[in-house]
Structures are given as C-alpha cells and as structure tokens.
Amino acid sequence: MTSLYHQTVPVLTKYLRNLSGIIAKGETWVKDGNQTEEELLAFRLHPDMRGLPYQVQSCCNTAKFLLPRLGKLPDTYFPDDETTFAALQHRIATTIDLLQTLPEHAFDGKEAEQVLIETKQMGSFKFTGLGYVRDYTVPYFHFHLTSAYCILRHLGVDVGAFDYLGRDTFVKV
Numbered sequence: 001m002t003s004l005y006h007q008t009v010p011v012l013t014k015y016l017r018n019l020s021g022i023i024a025k026g027e028t029w030v031k032d033g034n035q036t037e038e039e040l041l042a043f044r045l046h047p048d049m050r051g052l053p054y055q056v057q058s059c060c061n062t063a064k065f066l067l068p069r070l071g072k073l074p075d076t077y078f079p080d081d082e083t084t085f086a087a088l089q090h091r092i093a094t095t096i097d098l099l100q101t102l103p104e105h106a107f108d109g110k111e112a113e114q115v116l117i118e119t120k121q122m123g124s125f126k127f128t129g130l131g132y133v134r135d136y137t138v139p140y141f142h143f144h145l146t147s148a149y150c151i152l153r154h155l156g157v158d159v160g161a162f163d164y165l166g167r168d169t170f171v172k173v
Contacts, residue, residue, distance in 0.1 A: 004070065004107035004133050009099050012063040012141060016099075018166045019059060019145055020092045022152060022159050026052070027085040029157040037085060045151055054080075055148035056088045060095040062141040067098065069115050070129055071106040 030037050041052050057080045068075040076098055082088050110129035117125045117136070127136060149164050162170070 003104075004110055004129060005102070005104050007133050008063075008066055008070075008107070008137060009102055011138070012066075013096055013099050014166060014168075015141070015145055016059065016063060016092050016096050018164060019056065019148060020089060021166075022149055022157075022163050023052075023056065023085060023088055023092070025159050025163065026152045026155075026157050029152075029155075030085070034156060040152075040155060041083065041085075043151055043155060045147070045154060049147065052148055052151050053082050053088060055144045055151065056091060057082065058144035059141055059148070060091050062137055062144065063095050064098055066137065067102060067106075069117070070110055070113075070132060071102060073102070073106070 026040060027037075029035070030040055044051050057078070060078065061080075064076055064078070067073040078091065078094075082091050107129065113129045115127045115129055115132040117127070117132075119125070125136075145164070149159060152159050
C-alpha cells in the first residue's frame with residue numbers, strides 16, 4: 001500500500017505546479033489584450049460558483065490543511081485575499097514550499113486516526129486518515145483545480161489536458 005504521504009504531498013505538489021503553469025497561460029492571454037486581469041479574475045462559470053482566485057485558494061488550502069489535520073502540525077494562516085496573477089502565483093509557491101517542509105514519515109500510522117473537519121456552511125465531518133486523503137483531500141483539490149482550468153478554458157485561454165496533467169506525466173517511447 002502506498003503511504004498517505006506519497007498519496008498526497010508529491011501528487012498535490014505536482015498539480016500545484018501544473019496550476020501555476022495554467023495560471024501563467026491565463027496571465028499571458030491577458031497581456032495579449034484578450035481581457036483585463038480584473039475581468040478574468042472576476043469571471044464565474046455560473047452565478048453560484050466563485051472565480052479563479054477562490055479556486056486557487058481552495059487548492060492551496062486543501063493542500064496546506066494536510067499539515068494540521070493529518071500531520072498534527074501547526075496550521076499556516078492564509079488570508080485568502082489574492083487579487084492578481086502575481087499574488088496567486090505567490091500563494092501557489094508558498095503552498096508548495098510549505099508541503100516540502102513535511103517529513104515523509106509525518107503521516108505514518110495515521111490511516112485509521114480520526115480527522116475532524118469543521119466548516120461554517122456544512123457543519124463538521126469525521127474521517128479516518130485514509131478516508132480524509134481518499135474521499136476528501138484528493139477529490140476536493142481536483143474539483144477546484146478543474147474549476148480553475150475550466151474558467152480559463154471557457155474564456156479562450158489556450159490550455160489543454162496536458163497542461164492539467166503535466167507534460168512530465170508522459171514519457172515518449
């Protein structure tokens with residue numbers, strides 16, 4: 001069985017880097033005169049969905065919450081106030097740096113340990129460590145990564161499956 005660490009930290013780090021590349025393409029698209037940065041960042045796929053900054057913040061928060069929830073390490077507070085491409089890129093880089101501080105053994109033996117998530121909107125949820133990774137962290141992260149990708153794709157930014165998956169995923173033979 002793969003460790004909880006290997007199911008999360010390397011995977012989330014890789015996809016945060018891919019998100020950074022997707023955001024960079026959005027920034028280039030704006031610089032090419034297709035739309036203003038403010039318009040792109042405010043765009044919502046649907047009125048009840050949030051824009052690109054929230055999607056990036058949610059990816060980063062989902063990743064960084066591994067440390068206190070599963071690793072029992074202190075939480076790092078992010079104010080969720082990014083309003084520019086530069087600030088979003090900084091948020092992604094800071095989250096990657098934070099994940100890189102986690103020792104590989106931090107989640108050892110936590111598969112059956114209780115993880116409690118408390119939310120304002122939906123109340124509290126209880127998971128095992130394995131359930132938290134498998135049923136919440138990884139899918140929730142990808143939900144918001146997909147939403148960020150879809151916002152940019154919908155607006156016409158030249159992003160595709162290889163940007164999402166990462167070109168390093170595929171080795172030419």
